[in-house]
Amino acid sequence: MTTDTMRAWSVVRPGPVDGRPLELVERPVPVPGADELLVRVRACGVCRTDLHVAEGDLPVHRAGVTPGHEVVGEVVGAGAAVRDFAAGDRVGVAWLRRTDGVCAYCARGAENLCPHSEYTGWDADGGYAQYTTVPAGFAYRLPQALDDVAAAPLLCAGIIGHRALRRTALPAGGRLGLYGFGGSAHLCAQVALAEGARVHVVTRSAAARRLALELGAASAHDVGEPPPEPLDAAILFAPAGGLVPVALRALDRGGVLALAGIHLTDVPPLHYETELFYEKELRSVTSNTRADGREFLALAARHGVRATTHPYPLSRAPQALGDLKAGRFDGAAVLVDDLS
Numbered sequence: 001m002t003t004d005t006m007r008a009w010s011v012v013r014p015g016p017v018d019g020r021p022l023e024l025v026e027r028p029v030p031v032p033g034a035d036e037l038l039v040r041v042r043a044c045g046v047c048r049t050d051l052h053v054a055e056g057d058l059p060v061h062r063a064g065v066t067p068g069h070e071v072v073g074e075v076v077g078a079g080a081a082v083r084d085f086a087a088g089d090r091v092g093v094a095w096l097r098r099t100d101g102v103c104a105y106c107a108r109g110a111e112n113l114c115p116h117s118e119y120t121g122w123d124a125d126g127g128y129a130q131y132t133t134v135p136a137g138f139a140y141r142l143p144q145a146l147d148d149v150a151a152a153p154l155l156c157a158g159i160i161g162h163r164a165l166r167r168t169a170l171p172a173g174g175r176l177g178l179y180g181f182g183g184s185a186h187l188c189a190q191v192a193l194a195e196g197a198r199v200h201v202v203t204r205s206a207a208a209r210r211l212a213l214e215l216g217a218a219s220a221h222d223v224g225e226p227p228p229e230p231l232d233a234a235i236l237f238a239p240a241g242g243l244v245p246v247a248l249r250a251l252d253r254g255g256v257l258a259l260a261g262i263h264l265t266d267v268p269p270l271h272y273e274t275e276l277f278y279e280k281e282l283r284s285v286t287s288n289t290r291a292d293g294r295e296f297l298a299l300a301a302r303h304g305v306r307a308t309t310h311p312y313p314l315s316r317a318p319q320a321l322g323d324l325k326a327g328r329f330d331g332a333a334v335l336v337d338d339l340s
């Protein structure tokens with residue numbers, strides 16, 4: 001390390017992103033705990049959850065937190081108990097930061113439900129900074145084929161989208177609807193298509209509809225138009241509870257709707273016969289396990305999954321969040337350090 005301070009974004013006043021909830025601050029470079037890595041951030045994806053942290057949709061877990069949980073970086077230091085990583089290793093830092101490892105959920109392989117879990121960029125400082133830390137057991141090794149910017153959005157958008165896809169239990173060759181088509185959906189779509197699904201996309205954004213068709217979706221429609229065939233499964237990526245009944249009506253008998261977001265506006269009353277009867281199922285998706293993450297990263301490498309990325313300088317992180325909120329880009333924004 002050449003310096004002992006760094007620049008980092010801090011959520012000083014959670015609120016609408018136009019009201020400048022984030023401030024660029026100078027802080028000491030963090031000191032890794034005994035089981036943690038110190039990571040020099042090379043790229044950090046901008047996730048909708050960061051927007052929810054900045055705007056106060058999620059309660060404050062750590063005052064002044066640095067958001068960012070799609071971090072690609074280089075190991076530059078480690079605590080005394082770390083054995084599996086060395087300086088110079090490239091690692092990914094994702095949303096799930098720590099679990100207790102001993103509760104009933106952890107014991108049955110559902111560590112995503114651990115009541116004592118901690119999250120990067122919410123409970124602990126994340127990657128909108130020049131350095132961050134991660135418990136070594138929760139750091140991912142990344143496929144060589146992906147460069148730093150391309151790999152970043154896979155770490156949350158990709159992994160969560162993948163868990164949502166698995167939660168739908170989509171049958172082989174099945175018909176999948178995707179409601180909303182941002183960073184997570186466009187990665188999920190690529191795995192579903194590679195596995196033989198027919199994918200129908202519903203989104204307000206004309207640019208996202210174009211991207212969906214380029215990637216191989218069978219159809220792409222504006223909200224308000226139903227997909228052209230009944231769906232075996234659907235995933236709601238847009239944080240709009242009003243779309244829950246819309247997506248349920250588009251399901252075939254026995255279909256499953258998975259809700260991918262961590263935050264959703266209220267779901268309106270459901271009409272039993274048209275929206276739930278015939279064994280339609282509604283399932284939420286909560287975070288992910290490390291096994292989900294490793295499975296997705298391996299599939300992403302095997303199927304050549306590519307994030308459509310829009311690099312932003314780290315110094316303009318608030319603009320990236322504002323543009324995400326306004327839907328001004330398709331795919332995923334990625335912050336790259338311009339402050340060194």
Ligand SMILES: [Zn+2]
Pocket residue numbers: 099100101102103104105106107111113114115116
């Ligand atoms: Zn646990």
Ligand SMILES: [Zn+2]
Pocket residue numbers: 047048049050069095156157
């Ligand atoms: Zn995320």
